[in-house]
Amino acid sequence: MNNRHYISSSIYKQNMCSVSIPNSTLHGPCTSGTIRRLEYDQALCFVSDFWPPSASSWIDRCHSWPKPHFVNNIVKMGCLFVAIGHKIGRHEDHEWRISFSLAEQKLVNAMNHSQFLTYGLLKVFLTEIINNGLDDDRKKLSSYHMKTAVFWVIQQNTTPHWCPQNLLGCFWVCFKLILEWVYEGVCPNFFIPDNNMFLSKIDGEAQHQLFFRLYSLYEKGLAFLLHSPSIGSYIINVLHNPRLSICTDEHTLISEAEFDRNLYGEIQCYDTIYKFNIQGCMRHLHILEQMIDSPLLTQYQLLKLQKLTANVLQKTAFILHMETYTPRNKLRYRTDKISCHMLKLAAKFGCITDMMYKAIHYYKAISYMETLSIVEMIKVKLAQPYVMYKSNVDREKYTEAVEAQSWSKKMRQAVAGDIILYNRIHYIRELIPEQQSALQNKIPALFVPPLILLNMLEVLCYRHVDTMRVQSALDDLQTLVHSDQGQLIPFRDISWQILGICQQVTGNHQAALYSYQQSLRQEPFNKIHSATKIRIQKICHLNPLTT
Known part of the structure; x- marks a missing residue:
């Protein structure tokens, strides 16, 4: 056209649709469709490194929001051009529209x-x-x-x-x-x-x-x-x-409690940092350290970063124990000391139940009395009437107890979360078959209710230090699983499974078989059914009279 080459927006869109995902349709400047019931819009754009002069007035308007450094970053990014013309213009098939989608993402982040x-x-x-x-x-x-x-x-x-x-x-x-x-x-x-x-x-x-x-x-x-x-x-x-x-x-x-419950519900979601080696974990810790030092963080972002830091410290501690395990007493002692220090830090950044990982570490290190001491401490904290766990919270008592506290202190003192055991890391040897089963089903982590894991650790530890109290701890666990209707004990597949494991290790194979069968009847949230079936087969093989 006029001895110059142009790219027609309409022809470009048609070509884009022909090479895009099958069965996609044109929707504005995008190709649209559905993949596995997930709707998508895909727009292939041309990038301009220059901020358009027609938008220069926007820069002058930014007195208080966004901040100057945000404005500078946005302007440096330039803009995009998407394939759609003005609907009432004469050149709709040829025109392109300026898109500020990258700038809008920055503004949403601001x-x-x-x-x-x-x-x-x-x-x-x-x-x-x-x-x-x-x-x-x-x-x-x-x-x-x-x-x-x-x-x-x-x-x-x-x-x-x-x-x-x-x-x-x-x-x-x-x-x-x-x-x-x-x-x-x-x-x-x-x-x-x-x-x-x-x-x-x-x-x-x-x-x-x-x-x-x-x-x-x-x-x-x-x-x-x-x-x-x-x-x-x-x-x-x-x-x-x-x-x-x-x-x-x-x-x-x-109410304040309702808002906090929603906020902590988002924060408690397990992170997506899938690094299971020391180098990867240390790299993430370095990044988190830089982000936490940023003066631009909102209080909500800081809270999320603190929880992520706790999660990465927990992973690092257990991976360090796995990767550097040695029979030499001096080196093993040094490794255990470093791991324990990391878990203490994680407990300071996280919620009440983040102390649980320290108890698990002591159990792995065969320090049963230390494990029981931490378990008892967590039980006392969880028994407080103001503690928030999922949707379970006494709003008035929660508000009275922590009303004037920062969100970080509220999380440490009054919030409990599920215990997340990443399946590429071995935490408790008795749960390794369940982790392997979940991993085969592409489940990255086991979710365990905190009260269930507390009682499990009590049963496992008392077997070695106080056999008179094993049955009492086992009775508490059984009452918990049998009586709860999903409020304090969600993830009932792993809950029945853990009850069965504790019954089996204490010699009650008949009760363990019943618990494993109950585990198979629950919603398979953790995908541990393969491990459950193997445990049932072993019980039946070792005890032919067990039905």
Whole structure:
């Protein structure tokens, strides 16, 4: 064209679709489809190293948010060009659109936790209320509009109180901004405000219908969130709790304990650092050290990094014991001392049940009295009425006990988590068959309820130091497994399995057989059924009369 070569956006998309994942379709600038029930959008872009002049005003607007170093990094990244033209232009098939998706990722990372939660709340609101029951052609608002609203509200400092207690207030401010945009028919792009993102999409009758739909929600107030399956249950609790209220200012959406439970639920998820050698672990510790020293961390990010540090220290301690094991007493003593020091540090960074790994280490080192001492200490801590484990928490007692504490102290003093045993690391020799079974089924770790492992360690240790107390510990474990209905003892496959192992090592093969059979009947969360079947076969082979 005009003696110059151009790349047609429409032809490019067609070619991209032909070489993309099979059965994909065109959706805007993307090829879209589903892989194993997971929906995806894939856009192959051209990269520009230069920040577009049309977006230069954005740089001048960034006085308070984002911070100058974020702005500099974003501008240095440049932008992308995606294959889609202006729908009402004359050159739609040839034009390309400037994309700021990389910049938007940086901006999302610059949000604090409450700002990010507000963005998530808006997306849920869009999916479950605004667009609920509408086909694709009738869906006028998208998650991109929600993200843009959050960006504008943060930058213009429309609401200064971005905190968990004001979550609904922040949501309400963003919702009113979207309502205003729909009324005016103008949604300014965050980077290029002259670009109206409603153009050709929300105008005329479609604009009027959408406005009246949103305004009817506005008149109902925040109670319209009751219609959201994901949010409604929390709002109902607020409506029926005289101590809490739904407001759009400084009042609380959910109690402190409920918020902390959700926060710790995310943090307790096992990490994805799959390094099972000393060099890999030390490299991750070095990276974590650098990140923790960053002055830019939010308190939530710092808390997550502390838990990750505890996890890596635990891995390192057990891997060090495995890789450097030696029969020479002096070297073994030195290795045990280093590992023990790492586990002490991990307990300081983590929650109550992170002390359990120190007890496991002492058991591996045949230090049974030290193991029992730590087990008793953990039992005392877990017996406190304010301790939070999954959804089990007395909200009032939790708030009374740790209300003024930092989240880091709350985690150490009042939060319990599951014991995670990575299957490439040997922790307790009696559980190695279960780890091998899970590993064969591509399960990276065993999840064990803390009370179950505490009682298991008691049974195993008392066999060597106080045989009179073995049966009492075994009775406690049996009562725990038999009586609990999944509240304190989830992962019931491994729970019945551990009961069977303890019964077997103490000589009660008939009871052990029953427990193993019960383990096979549970939901196979840990995928240990192969080990269970082998244990049953061995019992039946050694005791032919056992049924």
